[in-house]
Amino acid sequence: MNDLDIQKTVEDLIETFLNAGKVALELREKGLTKEIKSDNTPVSNGDLEVNKIVTSKLLELTPKIPIVSEETSHNKSVNNLENFWLVDPIDGTYDYIHNLEEFTINAGLILNKKPVAGLIYAPAKNRMFYTFGKNEAFEITNSKKIKLDCTKKNKQGFVKFVSYSNKLKPEIENIYKKLEVNEHTRMKSSYKFCVVASGEFDGYVAEPRAYEWDVAAGHALLENAGGIVTDFDGNEILYGKKDFKNPSIILKRSQDLKN
Numbered sequence: 001m002n003d004l005d006i007q008k009t010v011e012d013l014i015e016t017f018l019n020a021g022k023v024a025l026e027l028r029e030k031g032l033t034k035e036i037k038s039d040n041t042p043v044s045n046g047d048l049e050v051n052k053i054v055t056s057k058l059l060e061l062t063p064k065i066p067i068v069s070e071e072t073s074h075n076k077s078v079n080n081l082e083n084f085w086l087v088d089p090i091d092g093t094y095d096y097i098h099n100l101e102e103f104t105i106n107a108g109l110i111l112n113k114k115p116v117a118g119l120i121y122a123p124a125k126n127r128m129f130y131t132f133g134k135n136e137a138f139e140i141t142n143s144k145k146i147k148l149d150c151t152k153k154n155k156q157g158f159v160k161f162v163s164y165s166n167k168l169k170p171e172i173e174n175i176y177k178k179l180e181v182n183e184h185t186r187m188k189s190s191y192k193f194c195v196v197a198s199g200e201f202d203g204y205v206a207e208p209r210a211y212e213w214d215v216a217a218g219h220a221l222l223e224n225a226g227g228i229v230t231d232f233d234g235n236e237i238l239y240g241k242k243d244f245k246n247p248s249i250i251l252k253r254s255q256d257l258k259n
Contacts, residue, residue: 006117009061010132013119016057020050020105021123024090034097042093047071050105051089058085058107068244070213081240083111086216092189101125102188108216113238118217120190129194129221137197137225148225150253153199159257162187162195162204172205179203179257193218196251197225204251212244228252
């Protein structure tokens with residue numbers, strides 16, 4: 001992968017993501033067709049159309065890099081993938097189908113089993129996030145480009161987390177106590193990673209759940225913005241695992257969450 005210009009590749013994908021988001025919103029406005037997949041989760045024609053748009057551009061830009069997408073079976077049976085794209089065309093399909101705002105379009109680039117770059121677009125919020133390297137993480141909103149560095153935006157001394165449920169499991173409650181979390185807000189999709197990278201929230205905790213394509217782009221974004229991503233035991237999280245299953249995960253804006 002020495003010949004891969006990661007910055008150019010990511011920047012060349014931004015317009016594709018903006019267009020995919022526009023298509024997703026237009027299809028929702030017209031009325032989505034929906035079905036339930038074998039894992040009992042919903043999928044819509046919007047998911048499939050966005051997947052087609054994103055993966056087509058990835059194949060054009062990086063034809064030698066395999067793509068693993070939530071919505072297709074390609075490459076999911078390949079063992080020991082080291083360099084590949086992870087795509088979740090619509091993360092937060094429930095929000096997408098129900099006219100809510102926290103759904104995202106995602107692509108994360110994995111090299112040597114580590115997330116190095118990625119893009120996350122939240123079309124309904126008009127927030128485009130992307131990264132192509134360490135200390136190179138950005139947001140585009142209202143045509144303004146902002147560099148992300150995890151600077152705290154809520155009040156000093158107050159620790160505010162995002163969570164995927166209002167009702168916390170005991171294991172997560174215990175971690176919250178150790179981290180002195182004062183408040184948590186329910187939030188869907190990989191948008192959680194974005195608001196930690198932007199400094200609006202201080203962290204997120206989840207037991208093993210979901211899949212690698214749900215977190216790869218967000219993992220790259222947060223780490224490259226200066227944040228910390230580990231499992232519950234403080235271990236580095238690698239990609240290309242069996243069945244692409246996630247381990248436990250802790251996101252932290254910084255070591256010092258109060259300042």
